[in-house]
Structure formats: C-alpha cells, structure tokens
Amino acid sequence: MSGIVVLILRSLTTLALYLFLGWSLLTLWKDLRQQQKTDPNQQAPGIYLQFEIDEQLQARRYPGPEIILGRDPTCDCTLVSETVSARHARISFHHKQWWLEDLGSTNGTFLNQELVEVPTVIVPGDQIHCGDVPISLTHEDPPA
16 A cells, blocks of 8 residues: 555656646746847947057947957958967857957957956956957947
8 A cells, every 4th residue: 555655656746846847948938038029129239449450540330249359351350460369359249238258369368458267248448458459449439
C-alpha cells in the first residue's frame, strides 16, 4: 500500500514541476512578444563621432544602432592608424543608452583616459581613444 502512495506522490510532484516550467516559459514568451512590439518603435538616435585622420578633423553621423571602429575598411568607422586594431571597438545602442565595448584590441580602448574592460555607457562629451586616435562623441550636430 505505501508503494502506491509513494508512486502517486512522485507523479503529482512531477506534474507540478512540469506545470511550473510550462507557466514560466509561457510568461517569458509573453514578455518577449511584448518587447518585440515596443522595440521597433524605439530607434537609435543619431550619434556624431569627431576624429582626426591625416591631420584633418572629420565629423560623421552614424544613424544605426551599432558602429564598429577599426582599421579594417569594412568597419563602419575606419581609423587609419597603426595603433588601431582591425576591429578595435564597438559602439552600440541598447537599453536606451549608447555603450562602448572593446573588441579585444591590442592597444586597448580608453574612455576618458580609463581602460575599457567591460561594456560601458557613454554620453555626449566623452573622449574615446582607440590606440592613439582620439574620438569625441556628441548626439547633436557638430560645430561648423
């Protein structure tokens, strides 16, 4: 008799576990669907990067949510300098903020003279250094 009771208790516990997992997955799925509905409306604001190449000051606007900085010509922002890695750093927009991330560069990425080791939030006025190339960040039109 006690064997049947133990079997029933095990079956009920297993059923409760599966119901809990199903409820958890359903809740996560609903949250992801809700995020999909709100995220397309939220676009990354344009960002201006100002940097010097061949002794010429250049300012460019980047409208997308991700900018790859590096020496490689396929990068969004090509920095011609021997101190810059092929794919040096990434600037990306998520969680309603711009973030700077080093991509394993040889000479490091610096934000306001501090080494970037983890993705870090950046704001207008910040000074980024990829190798020896200084980059200024602004969300507005650059000065003429």
